[in-house]
Amino acid sequence: MENPEASPHRSGCPINLGLEVFGDKWSLLIVRDMMFSGKRHFREFLASDEGISTNILADRLVKLVEAGVLTRAGDPAHKLKAIYSLTEMGIELLPIVAEISRWSRKYQPVDPQMAATGEARDRGGPGAVAAQMEALRRIHLNGEI
Amino acid sequence: MENPEASPHRSGCPINLGLEVFGDKWSLLIVRDMMFSGKRHFREFLASDEGISTNILADRLVKLVEAGVLTRAGDPAHKLKAIYSLTEMGIELLPIVAEISRWSRKYQPVDPQMAATGEARDRGGPGAVAAQMEALRRIHLNGEI
DNA sequence: CTCCAATGATTGCATTTTGCAAGCGATTGC
DNA sequence: GCAATCGCTTGCAAAATGCAATCATTGGAG
Numbered sequence: 001m002e003n004p005e006a007s008p009h010r011s012g013c014p015i016n017l018g019l020e021v022f023g024d025k026w027s028l029l030i031v032r033d034m035m036f037s038g039k040r041h042f043r044e045f046l047a048s049d050e051g052i053s054t055n056i057l058a059d060r061l062v063k064l065v066e067a068g069v070l071t072r073a074g075d076p077a078h079k080l081k082a083i084y085s086l087t088e089m090g091i092e093l094l095p096i097v098a099e100i101s102r103w104s105r106k107y108q109p110v111d112p113q114m115a116a117t118g119e120a121r122d123r124g125g126p127g128a129v130a131a132q133m134e135a136l137r138r139i140h141l142n143g144e145i
Numbered sequence: 146m147e148n149p150e151a152s153p154h155r156s157g158c159p160i161n162l163g164l165e166v167f168g169d170k171w172s173l174l175i176v177r178d179m180m181f182s183g184k185r186h187f188r189e190f191l192a193s194d195e196g197i198s199t200n201i202l203a204d205r206l207v208k209l210v211e212a213g214v215l216t217r218a219g220d221p222a223h224k225l226k227a228i229y230s231l232t233e234m235g236i237e238l239l240p241i242v243a244e245i246s247r248w249s250r251k252y253q254p255v256d257p258q259m260a261a262t263g264e265a266r267d268r269g270g271p272g273a274v275a276a277q278m279e280a281l282r283r284i285h286l287n288g289e290i
Numbered sequence: 291c292t293c294c295a296a297t298g299a300t301t302g303c304a305t306t307t308t309g310c311a312a313g314c315g316a317t318t319g320c
Numbered sequence: 321g322c323a324a325t326c327g328c329t330t331g332c333a334a335a336a337t338g339c340a341a342t343c344a345t346t347g348g349a350g
Contacts, residue, residue, distance in 0.1 A: 009254070010194070010195040010196065011193075011194035011195050011256070011259075012254065012255050012256025012259055013174075013177070013194065013195075013255070013256065013259045014245065014246040014249035014250050014253065014255045014259065014260055014263055015173060015174060015177045015242060015245055015246060015249070016174060016194075016195055017249045017253035017254070017255055018245040018246070018248055018249040018253065019170050019173060019174070019245075020170070021253070023168070023169060023170040023173070024168060024169065024170070025164050025165070025168040025169070028160060028164060028168070029158075029160060029161060029164070032158070032160045048156075049155070049156035049158065049161075050155040050156050050158075050161055051155065068252070089252050092248055092251065092252070093248060095244045095247070095248070096241065096244040096245055096248060097160060099240045099241040099244050100159065100160055100163040100164070100241055101159040101160060101163070102240070103163055103237055103238060103240070103241060104159035104160070104162045104163040105159050106237065107213070107234050107237070108159065108162035108163065108166070109154070109157065109162070110157050110158070110159045110162055111156070111157025111158065114156075114157055114158045114159065115159055118159055126271075
C-alpha cells in the first residue's frame with residue numbers, strides 16, 4: 001500500500017482535533033443533556049427539544065463512546081436499559097460548553113428560561129464551573145477517575 | 146399558511162444556538178486562522194493544513210458574515226481582493242476556541258508545535274485571553290466596536 | 291497594448307451524511 | 321399472556337460535502 005501509516009486526522013492542530021470529536025450539530029447537545037438534565041438513557045436524549053432522530057443519536061452515542069467522552073453500561077435492574085456516563089474527558093468539556101453558553105447568551109436570541117442555569121453559573125464566579133464538574137464526577141465516576 | 150411565525154431555530158437553548166452558528170467542522174477553523182495566523186483573504190484560508198475546498202470555504206464565509214461573526218470588505222489597493230475581518234462577536238469566540246484548545250491539548254494527539262501558542266496562553270493566566278482579544282480588536286475593529 | 295498570473299469565487303458530479311418514518315427483537319409490568 | 325417500553329436498525333429521499341475543473345475580473349510585466 002502507498003501509505004500504511006496514514007494519519008486519521010486532518011491536522012494536529014488542537015482546534016481541529018477537538019472539532020473532529022464534537023464538531024457537529026448534535027454531539028455537544030447530548031453532552032449538555034447529560035450535564036444539565038441528568039439524562040442517561042437513549043429515550044431521554046431522544047426527547048430533547050431539538051428533535052434528534054434515532055439513527056443520528058445511535059451513531060453519535062457510538063462515536064462519543066469510541067472517542068472516550070462517554071461510557072456505556074447495562075442497567076443492572078433493567079436488562080433492556082443502557083446507561084451512559086460521562087468520563088473525566090467528557091466532564092472536562094464543561095468549560096467549552098459554558099463558554100458557548102456565555103457567547104450565545106450575549107449574541108443569540110436565547111430563551112430566557114433556558115439561559116437561567118448559565119447565568120447562575122456566571123454569577124457563581126470562576127469556581128462555579130469547577131464545582132459543577134466536581135458534582136458531575138460524583139454522579140458519573142463512582143469515586144474513581 | 147399553517148405557521149407564519151415559525152422559528153428558524155431548533156430551540157432557544159444557548160448551546161444549541163451556538164452550534165447552529167459554528168457547529169460544524171470548518172467554521173471555527175476559519176476563525177482560528179484569522180485569530181492566530183492573521184489570515185484575511187480567501188486564498189489564505191484555502192491554504193490551511195486541513196484542506197478546505199473552495200465551495201465549502203465560500204459557503205462558510207457567507208454564513209459567518211450573515212451570522213455577524215465576520216465582515217467582508219474590498220481591499221482598497223486591490224479590487225480583486227476581499228478582506229475579511231472579525232467583528233466583536235467573532236473576537237468573543239476566542240474564549241471558546243481557547244477552551245477547545247485546552248481540552249484537546251489534554252486529551253488529543255496534538256502536534257506539539259501547534260500546541261505552543263495555546264500553552265503560552267495558559268501560562269499567561271486569566272488575563273492572556275483578554276489581552277489577545279484586545280489585540281484582535283486593534284487589528285480588526287479600526288478603533289470602533 | 292498584450293499577455294499572463296492571481297484574485298474570489300462558481301459549477302458539475304460523485305459520495306457521504308442527514309432527516310424522517312417505520313419496524314425490529316428482547317424484556318418488563320400487569 | 322400480552323401490550324408497552326427498551327435501545328437500536330433499516331429504507332429511502334434530501335441535503336451537505338469533497339473534488340476537480342472552470343469562470344470573469346484585475347494587476348502587473350514587457
